[in-house]
Amino acid sequence: MTGKRVWVKRGKEQHAIQARVAENGRVQLNITAALAEVKHYLDANNTSSLCVIALTKYELFEDKTDLFVAGMASGIQRIAVFSLLRYDPNLTFCTEFWWKVEKIPQPLGERETKKVVLERSFKLLVHETMHLLGLDHCIYFSCVMNGAGHLQEDFAQPLFLCPVSPEEDEDAGRV
Numbered sequence: 564m565t566g567k568r569v570w571v572k573r574g575k576e577q578h579a580i581q582a583r584v585a586e587n588g589r590v591q592l593n594i595t596a597a598l599a600e601v602k603h604y605l606d607a608n609n610t611s612s613l614c615v616i617a618l619t620k621y622e623l624f625e626d627k628t629d630l631f632v633a634g635m636a637s638g639i640q641r642i643a644v645f646s647l648l649r650y651d652p653n654l655t656f657c658t659e660f661w662w663k664v665e666k667i668p669q670p671l672g673e674r675e676t677k678k679v680v681l682e683r684s685f686k687l688l689v690h691e692t693m694h695l696l697g698l699d700h701c702i703y704f705s706c707v708m709n710g711a712g713h714l715q716e717d718f719a720q721p722l723f724l725c726p727v728s729p730e731e732d733e734d735a736g737r738v
Contacts, residue, residue, distance in 0.1 A: 650683040
């Protein structure tokens, strides 16, 4: 890592992804730059994959005003990037100072930690994969496609779709 860039390998070459450093020294990747790197991978490998999804332990941001974003998908480009950092149940995040991350005093055991991280990650991957497949956010019922404004909303979402079908949804218009 150098300055406000994170270096990634692309074959034998190194490529810089724009980043920023929080007050506590934690690095956040620019999600637009990360998506561009994933798109390059997709194009360079001439894959017929439905999509390519990249996971990172770095936090992500889109523009200067963002505190962080969990992830982003581009269905048209068939790419997505997600951060898993805030899904660790052994970390706590200060609501006043977003960059403050601390370990909880009595962390969960390794097995329980993996279970919680996997559950939270699966919901994120299902949510963003549905975006890749053309579904927008749901406003009708509690469902994996609800938008989330903070981690508690994100963690409370179920891992299933609601009964509103895509045909009904077209008429009603998801947001």
